[in-house]
Amino acid sequence: MIPNRYQMKNKLEDVTPTVMSLKADVCVALGASTTVRFEICLSEALTNVVKHAQPTTPDELIDVTVQETSDAISVEIFDPAGAVPFDLRDHAHDLETIDPLAESGRGLGVIMQCADALDYGPSGDRNRLILTFIKAIQ
Amino acid sequence: MIHTTFYDPNITVVRPGVERLTAINAKAFKEDVADLINGGATQLIIDFRDVAFLDSSGLGALVGVLKKIGHRGDLVVSGLNSDVQQMFRICRMDRVFKVYSDVDTAVQTMAETQ
Numbered sequence: 001m002i003p004n005r006y007q008m009k010n011k012l013e014d015v016t017p018t019v020m021s022l023k024a025d026v027c028v029a030l031g032a033s034t035t036v037r038f039e040i041c042l043s044e045a046l047t048n049v050v051k052h053a054q055p056t057t058p059d060e061l062i063d064v065t066v067q068e069t070s071d072a073i074s075v076e077i078f079d080p081a082g083a084v085p086f087d088l089r090d091h092a093h094d095l096e097t098i099d100p101l102a103e104s105g106r107g108l109g110v111i112m113q114c115a116d117a118l119d120y121g122p123s124g125d126r127n128r129l130i131l132t133f134i135k136a137i138q
Numbered sequence: 139m140i141h142t143t144f145y146d147p148n149i150t151v152v153r154p155g156v157e158r159l160t161a162i163n164a165k166a167f168k169e170d171v172a173d174l175i176n177g178g179a180t181q182l183i184i185d186f187r188d189v190a191f192l193d194s195s196g197l198g199a200l201v202g203v204l205k206k207i208g209h210r211g212d213l214v215v216s217g218l219n220s221d222v223q224q225m226f227r228i229c230r231m232d233r234v235f236k237v238y239s240d241v242d243t244a245v246q247t248m249a250e251t252q
Contacts, residue, residue, distance in 0.1 A: 036221050044194060095228065110229065
């Protein structure tokens with residue numbers, strides 16, 4: 001049974017421990033190949049929230065929940081309270097066409113490429129990014 | 139942060155010195171390698187043997203040092219594990235960097251082409 005709820009501080013230092021916990025909990029269900037994409041995707045997504053969301057106060061937490069179905073795992077990342085809505089689908093650069101010598105601007109494209117499905121929108125009083133990964137065939 | 143080893147002729151092997159090169163330490167990595175370049179290093183091998191994970195910020199830092207060295211020298215990478223290789227492929231960085239399986243091969247090839 002995969003734990004359902006995770007919570008992290010709005011700090012870069014908290015990204016890796018959160019990603020590692022999530023990875024450890026989903027790796028069996030996802031299989032090795034998808035787990036690599038999962039780790040990359042979650043690392044980029046959580047880093048993006050920490051770097052760019054501007055919550056009401058710095059202490060606002062980032063909530064992460066995991067939903068498991070028979071064929072997929074979906075991770076919901078809730079922006080901290082007060083953050084301006086940011087739909088990365090409107091801002092992501094195509095990794096095929098981005099300047100190869102650009103030093104930034106790949107993260108959103110990486111999220112788009114690594115998740116099997118992606119959605120973003122309001123949920124209650126906050127906004128939520130949903131990243132879905134198809135489970136490995138058992 | 140970084141660990142350096144020097145080989146003749148003027149080849150510098152850099153190990154990032156972290157298990158995960160990410161947004162939290164990419165800037166320090168870039169600054170450390172830039173200091174090496176400012177100090178005269180022109181033939182650089184970034185050895186990822188001990189790096190388990192790399193994110194887009196880490197790749198951005200790597201691109202930054204490649205641009206800094208520019209036409210003054212060469213920068214190649216070695217020792218990518220399968221996860222880091224996949225990140226290179228996702229970001230099309232396998233088209234930008236010369237990649238060697240291990241640091242010894244990289245040193246030998248770089249020495250032969252000078």
